[in-house]
Amino acid sequence: MQSPSSDVGPDTCWEHFTHEADIGVRGIGSTKEAAFEEAGLALTAVVTDPASVSPMQAVTIVCEAPDQELLLVDWLNALVYEMATRNMLFSRFTVRFNDHSLHATAWGEHVEVVRHQPAVEVKGATYTELSVKRDKQGRWIAQCVVDV
Amino acid sequence: MDLNLLKRRGHDEWHIAPRGKMRVPGVIYATEALIRDMDEKVYEEVTNVATLPGIVNASYAMPDAHWGYGFPIGGVAAFDPDHGGVVSAGGVGFDISCGVRLLRTGLTVEEVQPVKKRLADSLSHRVPAGVGSTGQVRLSNHDMEAMLAGGARWAVGKGYGAHEDLEFIEEQGRMVGAKPEQVSDRAKRRQQDEMGTLGSGNHYLEVQQVVTVHDAEVGAVFGIREGDVVVSIHCGSRGLGHQIGTEFLKSMAVSAARYRVELPDRELACAPINSEIGQEYLGAMRAAINCALANRQILTHLVRGVFADLLPEAQLSLLYDVSHNTCKVEDHVVEGTPTRLFVHRKGATRAFGPGHPELPPSLRSVGQPVLIGGTMGTASYVLVGTEESMALAYGSACHGAGRSMSRHQALRRWHGRDVVKDLESRGILIRSPSMRGIAEEAPGAYKDVSEVVDAADDAKLAKKVARLEPLICIKG
Numbered sequence: 001m002q003s004p005s006s007d008v009g010p011d012t013c014w015e016h017f018t019h020e021a022d023i024g025v026r027g028i029g030s031t032k033e034a035a036f037e038e039a040g041l042a043l044t045a046v047v048t049d050p051a052s053v054s055p056m057q058a059v060t061i062v063c064e065a066p067d068q069e070l071l072l073v074d075w076l077n078a079l080v081y082e083m084a085t086r087n088m089l090f091s092r093f094t095v096r097f098n099d100h101s102l103h104a105t106a107w108g109e110h111v112e113v114v115r116h117q118p119a120v121e122v123k124g125a126t127y128t129e130l131s132v133k134r135d136k137q138g139r140w141i142a143q144c145v146v147d148v
Numbered sequence: 149m150d151l152n153l154l155k156r157r158g159h160d161e162w163h164i165a166p167r168g169k170m171r172v173p174g175v176i177y178a179t180e181a182l183i184r185d186m187d188e189k190v191y192e193e194v195t196n197v198a199t200l201p202g203i204v205n206a207s208y209a210m211p212d213a214h215w216g217y218g219f220p221i222g223g224v225a226a227f228d229p230d231h232g233g234v235v236s237a238g239g240v241g242f243d244i245s246c247g248v249r250l251l252r253t254g255l256t257v258e259e260v261q262p263v264k265k266r267l268a269d270s271l272s273h274r275v276p277a278g279v280g281s282t283g284q285v286r287l288s289n290h291d292m293e294a295m296l297a298g299g300a301r302w303a304v305g306k307g308y309g310a311h312e313d314l315e316f317i318e319e320q321g322r323m324v325g326a327k328p329e330q331v332s333d334r335a336k337r338r339q340q341d342e343m344g345t346l347g348s349g350n351h352y353l354e355v356q357q358v359v360t361v362h363d364a365e366v367g368a369v370f371g372i373r374e375g376d377v378v379v380s381i382h383c384g385s386r387g388l389g390h391q392i393g394t395e396f397l398k399s400m401a402v403s404a405a406r407y408r409v410e411l412p413d414r415e416l417a418c419a420p421i422n423s424e425i426g427q428e429y430l431g432a433m434r435a436a437i438n439c440a441l442a443n444r445q446i447l448t449h450l451v452r453g454v455f456a457d458l459l460p461e462a463q464l465s466l467l468y469d470v471s472h473n474t475c476k477v478e479d480h481v482v483e484g485t486p487t488r489l490f491v492h493r494k495g496a497t498r499a500f501g502p503g504h505p506e507l508p509p510s511l512r513s514v515g516q517p518v519l520i521g522g523t524m525g526t527a528s529y530v531l532v533g534t535e536e537s538m539a540l541a542y543g544s545a546c547h548g549a550g551r552s553m554s555r556h557q558a559l560r561r562w563h564g565r566d567v568v569k570d571l572e573s574r575g576i577l578i579r580s581p582s583m584r585g586i587a588e589e590a591p592g593a594y595k596d597v598s599e600v601v602d603a604a605d606d607a608k609l610a611k612k613v614a615r616l617e618p619l620i621c622i623k624g
Contacts, residue, residue, distance in 0.1 A: 001559075016556060018554045018556070019215065019554070020187055020189070020214045020550075020551060020554070021214055021215065021550070023554070023555055023556075047279060048584075065398075066402060070402070073398070074398070077394050080390075080394075081338065081391070084338050084342075084390075085338055085340075085387075087282075111279060111280035113278065113279070113581045113582070114581075117581075117582045117583060117584045117585075118278065118279035118280065118348070118581075118582055118585070119279075119555070119582055119585040119587075120348045120555075121279045121348045121349070121624075123243055123390040123393070124242045124390050124391075124393055124397075126217040126218075126238075126242075126397075126415060127217065127218075127238075127401065127413070128216075128217040128218070128415050130414070145217060147217065147242045147243075148349050
C-alpha cells in the first residue's frame with residue numbers, strides 16, 4: 001500500500017513493506033522531518049485510510065532518544081500511545097528536530113468505527129528493518145516494522 | 149528456507165550447527181514442506197538467538213515458526229542466570245501473555261443451533277472488541293495495583309468467574325513475582341479503559357464445535373466429546389503489555405553495551421537476569437501476565453452472562469488457559485542436572501507432559517491441554533503435552549498457524565463482506581466492527597493449521613486430542 005501519488009510529490013510519500021506477520025511502515029521525504037511525518041501517515045494507514053481522518057484536534061508530542069533510529073521508534077510509539085489513550089487517529093503531522101529530541105504536532109480526530117473501519121490496533125514499533133538514512137537520490141527514508 | 153542450511157536429525161527435527169558467535173545449535177521442529185515454506189529470516193533469527201549469553205541446550209523453533217522481530221514467532225529459548233543468562237523483552241514480545249483459554253459449555257451443537265444467531269449478536273454486543281472499544285471495568289489506582297499483583301485471582305475476588313477456574317490457569321491464575329511498581333504510569337494509563345476487551349488483529353472469541361476426537365481416553369479426561377460446543381478466547385495483556393514491551397525494549401537496547409551484551413540485532417534487546425534492569429523487567433512483565441490472566445477472566449465472565457441469558461442450562465467450565473508470550477522460571481534437567489532456567493516462549497505455548505507438578509491433579513495423569521488456534525474459517529485443535537516434549541524443547545509446542553500472506557495481500561484479494569457471506573453459507577457466523585479487519589484476517593491468509601498440528605504431533609511436541617471448528621467468531 002502506498003500514499004496516493006496525486007496527493008504528494010515524488011520525493012514525499014509513504015508506503016508499507018511486507019513482513020510475514022506484521023507490517024513495515026516507511027516514510028520518504030526530501031528532509032528527515034518530512035520522512036518522519038510520512039512515517040506517521042504510514043502508521044495511520046495500517047489502521048485506516050488516512051484520507052478518512054479529519055485533522056481537527058492537535059496533540060503535541062515530544063520525545064528524546066540517543067540516536068535517530070531510536071528516535072523514529074519513539075516517535076511512532078508516542079503516536080501509538082496517543083492513539084490508544086485518546087482513542088484518536090491522526091492524518092497531519094509536523095516534525096522538528098533539536099539535537100536528540102523531536103518536537104511534533106499531530107492533528108486528527110476521535111475514532112468513529114463505522115466511518116473509519118479501523119482494521120487493527122498497533123501494539124508497538126519494533127527495531128526490525130529499522131533504519132533512518134538517505135537513499136541514492138538523496139531522499140530521507142525512515143522505516144521499521146510495527147507489531148499489530 | 150534452504151534445506152542445505154540444515155542437518156536432518158529425524159523426520160521432523162532439523163539442526164543448525166553452531167558457527168560464528170553461536171553458543172548453542174539451532175533446532176527446528178517441522179516437516180520438510182513446512183521448512184521449505186519458512187522464511188530465511190527464521191533461520192537468521194534462530195541463529196541470532198543462539199548467540200545470546202547464558203543460553204542453554206539450543207535455540208528452538210516450533211513448526212509454525214515465522215519471521216518475528218528478534219526472536220522468531222514460534223521461538224523457544226532458555227537461559228541460566230548462573231551462567232550470565234539474559235532476559236529479553238524482544239524474546240517475550242509486545243503482547244505479553246497473549247494466550248488462549250477454552251471453556252466447555254456442557255451443550256451439544258443441536259442445543260445451540262436454534263439460538264445461534266441470537267448468541268452471535270449477544271456476544272458481539274456484550275464483549276467489547278476492536279480498535280477504540282472500551283471495557284466496562286474502570287480501575288482505581290488501588291485496584292490497578294491489586295489486579296497487576298493478583299491476576300485472575302484478583303478478578304475472581306471481584307466477582308468475575310468462579311474460584312474453580314483458577315486451578316486450570318497457568319500459575320493457578322496468579323503470576324508470583326509481579327512488581328506493579330515497575331509498571332510505568334503510561335502503561336497503567338493505556339490499560340485504564342481496556343480491561344475486559346478482546347482487542348483486534350488475530351484475537352478472537354469463538355463458539356466452536358468438537359468435530360473429531362482423536363484420542364478418546366484423553367478427551368474423556370478433558371471432558372470433551374464429538375458434537376460438544378466449546379468457547380475459545382484468544383487475547384492478551386492489551387495496552388499495558390504493549391507499553392511495557394515498548395519501554396523495556398528501548399531501555400534494554402540502550403543499556404546492552406553497559407552490560408557488555410553484544411546484540412546481533414537490536415531487536416534482541418536483553419539484559420542479564422541478575423541485573424537491575426533485568427529484575428525490573430521481570431517484575432513488570434509478570435504484572436503484565438497477571439493483567440492478561442485477569443482480562444481473559446473478565447471476558448469469561450461476560451461470555452457466561454450471555455450463555456446464562458440465552459442457554460441457562462449451559463455450564464461453562466474452564467478446560468485450561470495457556471499463555472504464548474512469556475518468560476517463566478522453570479526447573480528442567482540439563483545434562484542430567486536439575487537446573488532452574490528462564491524459559492522464553494515467543495508465540496509458543498507450554499506443553500507440559502504427564503506427571504508435571506504444575507498441572508492440576510485432575511489433568512496430571514494425561515498432561516497439559518495445549519490449545520492451538522486456527523482461523524475463523526478453518527479449525528483449532530486441542531492437544532496434550534507428552535513425556536517426550538519435556539526433553540525436546542522444555543515442554544513447548546506451537547501456538548497457531550501463522551500467516552501465509554501479508555495483510556495487504558489479503559486486503560487486495562478479499563472483501564470483508566464477501567468473507568462474512570462465504571463463511572455464513574458454511575454455517576459460521578462472523579461478527580466484527582471492521583470489514584477491513586475481516587479481509588485482513590481471511591482464512592486464506594493463514595497457513596494450514598492442520599499441517600502445523602500434524603507436525604507437532606509427529607515431532608511428539610504434543611499429541612492431538614480434538615479438532616474444533618467455528619460456529620461463531622467475534623473479531624476485533
